[in-house]
Amino acid sequence: MIPVAFPELAPALPEILLAVGAMALLMFGVFSGDRSSRTVSWLSVLLLILAGIVVAAGGGAERVTFFGAFVSDAFSSFAKMLILLGSVVAVLLGADQNERDGQARFEYPILILLATLGMLMMVSANDLIALYLGLELQSLALYVLAAFRRETVRSTEAGLKYFVLGALSSCMLLYGASLIYGFAGTTSFDVLATTLQQGEPAIGVIFGIVFLAAGLAFKVSAVPFHMWTPDVYEGAPTPVTAFFAVAPKVAAVALFVRVMIEPLGGLVDEWRQIIVFIAIASMVLGAFAAINQTNIKRLMAYSSIGHVGYALVGLAAGTASGVRGVLIYMAIYIFMTAGTFAIILCMRQKDRAVEGIADLAGLSRQRPLLALALAIFMFSMAGIPPLAGFFSKLYVFMAAIEAAREVPILYVLAIVGVLASVVGAYYYLRIVKIMYFDEPTEGFDRTVSGEVHAIIGVSALVTMFFFLYPAPLLTAAATAAAALVKG
Amino acid sequence: MMSDESLLALVLALPFAGSLVVGFLPSNRHNLEAWLAGAIALAGLAIALALYPAVADGKAIRVAVEWLPTLGLDFTLRMDGFAWLFTVLVTGIGLLVVLYARYYMSPDDPVARFFAFLLGFMGAMLGIVLSGNLIQLVFFWELTSLSSFLLIGYWHHTAKARDGARMALTVTASGGLCLFVGVVIVGHIVGSYDLDRVLESGAAIRSHALYVPALVLILLGALTKSAQFPFHFWLPQAMAAPTPVSAYLHSATMVKAGVFLMVRLWPALGYTEAWFWIVGTAGLCTFVLGAYLAMFQQDLKGLLAYSTISHLGLITLLIGLDSPTGIVAAIFHMMNHATFKASLFMAAGIIDHETGTRDIRRLSGLLRLMPVTAGLAILAAASMAGVPLLNGFLSKEMFFAEAVAHHSSSAFDRVLPYLAALAAMFSVTYSLRFIHGAFFGPPPADLPRQPPPLPSWMAAPVALLVSACVLVGMFPAVTAGPFLDSAARGVLGAHIPTYSLAVWHGFNVPLLMSVVAMAGGALLYLALQRYLSSGIEGSPLLRRLDSQRIFDRIMIALTLRAGRIGLETAGTRRLQPQLRLILGVACAAALWPLLQLGMAAGPLAPSALDPALTLVWVVGAACAIAAAYQAKYHRFAALILTGGAGLVVCVTFAWLSAPDLALTQLLVEIVTTVLLLLGLRWLPKREEMVEADRHRTPRVLLRRAADLAIATVVGIGVAAIAYAVMTRPAPDSRASFFVERAYTEGGGTNVVNVILVDFRGFDTLGEIAVLGVVALTVYALLRRFRPAPDSIVSPEQQVRQNARAAAAGPRQPADALADSLLVPALVMRLLFPVIGMVAVYLFLRGHDLPGGGFVAGLTMSVAFILQYMAGGTRWVEARLIILPVRWIGVGLLLAALTGLGAWAFGYPFLTSHASHPTLPVVGKVPLASAILFDLGVFVLVVGATVLILIALAHQSIRTHRPTKPEPAPDHA
Incomplete structure (x- = not known):
């Protein structure tokens, strides 16, 4: 054997922790059966929090291990904190909901742990192969999660659809990666970054970028690779949908940003055209297609498509402040989305979940606090100050306009973004109108657990009062962005 | 004693804090909540008055707290004379509105919410006025849109309130977003969002290439907020709000925010052709159109709403004329309009409260039933008409003087005096209509309610406002002079134009125009008597143009229709079109760089074709195509054919001297085929669907042909790229390392x-x-x-x-x-x-x-x-x-x-x-x-x-x- 130094494991400690913990919990679950699902859920939450503490303790220093394939820096730490947060929310939401539906299975938190592990590896990937490994690990877990309610047709259909389309997109991503390897001769991000900076890029590399971007666009559900989103969001069980909307989205966006900025940073002019196109298409489609929806989960799907479009505006800028904008956007997006889905979980009548937007009618009179929280989330998603959603849009648009000095197309991007958010505001406000102005129908059950209420409360407070003390998030995002965009 | 700075912060913080407190009080404690709200407004007013000495001489008070450090943005409060004037208007009129609302609101209304919204609104408006940087200004700007939405929709059980609230929010919040982009562009040009920096950089902004887009976006924000043509339609709909809210919206807040912003940014953005034409034209159209429409309203509040539009048009026009004297006149008219319009709305509210109707056709002779209200309202309406010795007259004279002055040698300049006089005439007519229709004539016949005795405190705010109108009208230089002067200094700096605040300026053109307008307005009112008494709703000529309907149509077209089209073209639940889209897009995306850059095969020459291998490949390709063809009709056959294609791959590996790979591939092929065969046993047969498809209708054929085309194109594309890659020399990789050392170090x-x-x-x-x-x-x-x-x-x-x-x-x-x-x-x-x-x-x-x-x-x-x-x-x-x-x-x-x-x-x-x-x-x-x-x-x-x-x-x-x-x- 060719002797090699044993790689340093410390930078990957959160991942190792999650992997070992997930397997230990799996064993525990297997041997104690489904009645242990509550225990496994709480242990999973603890494990995720522990991983979060390790990430935080690791700080922002850049550490590379596994022969350059794995990097832990401020950027990945920021994204990992968000992902872990989203996963904690998903486990908590799922524990409650699954139990009430008689679906308490210990596999649910474990699948989330495995998906989370994949996401952490994704955001730390420093090599095309590591990227693919992380991506597939999370995707495989997500396919299963989407079909978690396997006795319902909608859920199995969602899982299968997601699998077929996801496999196709993975295939394109892999094809793109192999083209890049074929022309550049390496899969390492660091080497790619220096190789691709020299001279005119080979056409094969451009092809590679196109396919890589197509695969990644599928994962972040950007137009025109968004088709699966509404179906999967609607079909999957609500806690799973909440998970889909939060953690994998952050992970995929972070991965997208890293791939574009780090190895392909020298080709920013080439890939910017792609990003500008998908950002515009996502913002516009997300705004218009959501209007006619009657199912709130489908509506959230289109809304998430739109949000990804806004986040990509920051990436299109290609600058440190653009990356910072993306990170801030995703951080705020997590809170709004987690809170909204927690409220969707509260939409139960006579012990059955309902998902119609019309079912929210008159909520303000029956559950004023719940209605207030949802109104806060909706106004925030519409980007109306002083709520957090305004700041998330502020930062990406500012970054785009700043960078527009050199790249005039970004003005178009910013203006389209603002116009799309006007249309978007319309359907967010429609929900507020229905809650506050329409005649109430049957009230919702009051059986939701304390965890769900806590999630709603915390997200609403963060969304509402973000403007009072935004500095910690902003500084963290700035540091993370600086780690990625050097010089 | 607190410093000026902390007092300033207190002015802004008090309403928000009060809003939170009041919001959590029980909704039936009318007095407590009204007292609290009133006390907060009073405190704000008192603090503002106490701060006057600090801003009187053109200086500004500033407070800055770190807010968004990464953007270099501080939370900055800045009060100069102009901001001070608005602070006093907002808090002062706010105080009166609270007092009035205490008696106006019915005991059944949940007033805790009302006062909480009202205080929030007051705070947001103060935020706009006192903002020291532009981003913060936009922030409060949208906050006013939001709180006015809540206030207009306060009586949400009526459809009118809901629609009005939604329309107001849609229009003003969209405008606010445009303003946001505009402000960001300005900040980008200047390099800072700080108001002082922006105001200093007027020359740089005006000469920048992005000046016009920025200007248009900012003006879109200001004009929507101030209900200027063509965005005026939301304001009349907003009168569905409780009357105290209307009084507040129309006088000191909301609509004034737009004109406030234009005056505020005029030193930075004004002095250009674009400004003159956009602002001037919008103002002139609004001024004339609003006055015309106001004449034909049957609802007292509707009449006042259109008159607000018209008066704001006048202010906008003055700002658009691009001259310092115009700005001074605009500021003066803002003050005057705020006082008389607030009192008129309150009077209309009292009439509604007492008689149960606001319809001019049903009201008459109220002078005898409510002499105090009538007297006050008549005075206020006279001020609105521009009758001498009242404040409306003074600013109107300044406007006339400005209208006849020379601006640019264009048609605009020539028609301006005539149109100004015409609109002034209309305003006399609608004022007369308000006075005559409501208070004179025979005693009212069939009122829904017999007027109960009026709570004396309810008329007090009206009396205070009207007395302000009269005092300013008679002694302008003493009462309003210093404040107008400090406000003008705040905007224009040290170079204030000479203007005179006197009731009598001698016989001159403006006076002549006033006289013509008065006489003409009275005559017009007489001439219109027949048309108005016919009771037709709306004006001649423009009656059919229902702005509400147009707005709804546009909204539906923009949202529902476009949404449906978007869904139809880009959203489907079926998997096949989704797959088709993904492949199609990937194909197009790959084609695009190909067309731009072109692509040729690499320098390496391919080896000669072996006929046997070619034959094998033909078989493999046939297997693959047949598998795809059979996939839907006969899964078993398709599976076996896929296996055939896989075998050809194995053979190829063996052929190309990679037997390890060939063997591994073979095993993988066998295992997957067996697994799939096992899986087939569990799949349902789906006879019906396949049967339906067997009838080769043209649609089925077309669909399958399209799929074939996509598959062909994608296949050829992938093959071409692979060919191009393989005909290029492979980049340096690890392979040589292992090849060199396999024998020497590994012994094999x-x-x-x-x-x-x-x-x-x-x-x-x-x-x-x-x-x-x-x-x-x-x-x-x-x-x-x-x-x-x-x-x-x-x-x-x-x-x-x-x-x-x-x-x-x-x-x-x-x-x-x-x-x-x-x-x-x-x-x-x-x-x-x-x-x-x-x-x-x-x-x-x-x-x-x-x-x-x-x-x-x-x-x-x-x-x-x-x-x-x-x-x-x-x-x-x-x-x-x-x-x-x-x-x-x-x-x-x-x-x-x-x-x-x-x-x-x-x-x-x-x-x-x-x-x-x-x-x-x-x-x-x-x-x-x-x-x-x-x-x-x-x-x-x-x-x-x-x-x-x-x-x-x-x-x-x-x-x-x-x-x-x-x-x-x-x-x-």
Whole structure:
């Protein structure tokens, strides 16, 4: 054997922790059966929090291990904190909901742990192969999660659809990666970054970028690779949908940003055209297609498509402040989305979940606090100050306009973004109108657990009062962005 | 005593804090909430008044707190004379509105919410006025949109309130977003969002290429907020709000925010053609149109709403004229309009409150029933009409003087005085209509309610405001002079134009215009009597233009229709179009750089085509196409054809001198095909859908042709790219490293095998461990020895064959199955030792020639599985004892121990040693310590593969569900 130094494991400690913990919990679950699902859920939450503490303790220093394939820096730490947060929310939401539906299975938190592990590896990937490994690990877990309610047709259909389309997109991503390897001769991000900076890029590399971007666009559900989103969001069980909307989205966006900025940073002019196109298409489609929806989960799907479009505006800028904008956007997006889905979980009548937007009618009179929280989330998603959603849009648009000095197309991007958010505001406000102005129908059950209420409360407070003390998030995002965009 | 700075912060903080407190009070404590709200407004007013000395001489108070540090944005409050004037208006009129609302709101209304919203609104407006940077201003700007939405929709049980609130929010919040972009562009030009910096950089902004877009966006914000033509329509709809809210919206807040912003930014953005034309035209249109429409309103509040539009048009026009005197006049008119319009709305509210109606057609002669209100309202309306000795007259005279002055030599300038006089005439007419219609004439006949005695405090705010109108109107220089002066200094700096605040300026053109407007307005009112008394709703000419309807239409077209189109074109729940889209987009995306950059084959020449290989490939391609064609109609055939295509790939690998790869691929092909075949048994047949498709309608044909086209294009594209890659020299990779060292360091010439067992031995150890785990998992999943009863019936062919066998005579149904593979079975049994020999051969030569433990293991397991295939599971297991789990264990141990063995000799884990001893008969044999490791691999691969295949084989013992009695569908 060719002797090699044993790689340093410390930078990957959160991942190792999650992997070992997930397997230990799996064993525990297997041997104690489904009645242990509550225990496994709480242990999973603890494990995720522990991983979060390790990430935080690791700080922002850049550490590379596994022969350059794995990097832990401020950027990945920021994204990992968000992902872990989203996963904690998903486990908590799922524990409650699954139990009430008689679906308490210990596999649910474990699948989330495995998906989370994949996401952490994704955001730390420093090599095309590591990227693919992380991506597939999370995707495989997500396919299963989407079909978690396997006795319902909608859920199995969602899982299968997601699998077929996801496999196709993975295939394109892999094809793109192999083209890049074929022309550049390496899969390492660091080497790619220096190789691709020299001279005119080979056409094969451009092809590679196109396919890589197509695969990644599928994962972040950007137009025109968004088709699966509404179906999967609607079909999957609500806690799973909440998970889909939060953690994998952050992970995929972070991965997208890293791939574009780090190895392909020298080709920013080439890939910017792609990003500008998908950002515009996502913002516009997300705004218009959501209007006619009657199912709130489908509506959230289109809304998430739109949000990804806004986040990509920051990436299109290609600058440190653009990356910072993306990170801030995703951080705020997590809170709004987690809170909204927690409220969707509260939409139960006579012990059955309902998902119609019309079912929210008159909520303000029956559950004023719940209605207030949802109104806060909706106004925030519409980007109306002083709520957090305004700041998330502020930062990406500012970054785009700043960078527009050199790249005039970004003005178009910013203006389209603002116009799309006007249309978007319309359907967010429609929900507020229905809650506050329409005649109430049957009230919702009051059986939701304390965890769900806590999630709603915390997200609403963060969304509402973000403007009072935004500095910690902003500084963290700035540091993370600086780690990625050097010089 | 607090410093000016902290007082300033307090002015802004108080309303928000109050809003929170009031919001949580019980909703039936009317007095408490009103007192609290009033006290806050009063405190704000008092603080503002106390701050006057600090801003009187043109200086500004500033407070800055760090807010968004990464953007370099501080939370800055800045109060100069202009901001001070607005602070006083907002808090002062706010105080009066609170007082008025205390008596106006019915005891049934949840007033806690009302006062909370009102205070929030007051705070937001103060935020706009006091903002020291532009982003913060936009922030509060949207906050006013939001709180006005809540206030207008306060009585949300009425459809009018809901629609009005939504329209107001849609228009003003959209405008606010435009403003936001505009402000960001300005900040981008200036390099700072700080108001002082922006105001200093007027020259830089005006000369920048982005000046016009920025200006247009900012003006869109200001004009929507101030209800200027063509965005005026939301304001009349907003009168569905409770009257105190209307009084506040129309006087000191909301609509004033737009004109406030224009005056505020005029030093930075004004003095240009674009400003003159956009602002001036919008103002003039609004001024005339608003006044015209106001004349024909039947609702008192509607009349006042349109008059607000018209007066704001006047202010906008003054700002648009681009002259310092115009700005001064605009500021003065803002003050005056705020006072008389607030009092008029309150008076209209009192009339509504007392009589139950606001319809001018039903009201008359109220002078006798409510003399105090009537007197005050008449004075306020006279001020609105511009009657001398009232404040409205003064600013109107300033406006006339400005209108006749020279601005630019254009048609605009020539028609301006006439249009100004015309609109002024209209305003006299509608003021007369307000006064005459409501207060004079015969006593009212059929009022919905008989006027109860008026709470005296309700009229107090009106009286205060009207007395302000009169005082300013009579003694302008004393009462309003200093404040107007400080406000003008705040905007214009030290260079204030000369203007005179006097009631009498002598006989001049403006006075003449006033006289003409008065006389003309009175005559017009007489002339219109017949039309107005006919009771038609709306104005002649423009009656059909219902702005509400147009707005709704546009909204529907923009949102619902576009949404539907978007959904139809880009949203479908069906998987096939989704796949088509993904492939199509990927194809187009790849085509695009190709068209831009072009692509040629690389410098390497391809080797000559071998006819045999070509034939094989033709067969493979045919298999692939046929598989795709059959995928929908006959899954089994499609699967077998896919297997055929896979085999061609194996052959190609072998052909291109990669036998390891070929063998591995072969195994993968076999295992996946078998797995899929097993899976097929569980799939439903979907007869109906396929049947429907068999009728080759043009639609079906077209769809399949399109799919074929997509597949062809994508296939050719992928092949072309692959060709282009392969005809280029491969970039420097690790391969040469291993090729060079395989023999010298690993003692073998089969590089692949050396890599597997030596260079990357550790990886291989991990891989075989995984292989073992996978085998165990498959075994567990397929539940080796406890097959559950099958859930499906016997295959159709088997059913038919059994039926035929039964018909043929004495044969048992199972006989056909037992005899089916008689000859091949015998051959396969004979082959067992031969295959075993081949496996050993492959294993031994593996280090130097194609072969090795992995391939040998696969071969060996094929020997086993052939026995299963030939004899059936029961036959084999009766004669052969295979313990695959032990094979796995032994293999893993062997591999690991070999690695550990290196430690015994003091080398690192998995270090290998190589030599080539000569064996009798066989000859020279490569022998490296790696061969032991390879043996471990061999044993494990045999164990794992056999375990998987046996688990699969056991599926055949599963019994089928009994065949249904009814005959199988006939497919002839």
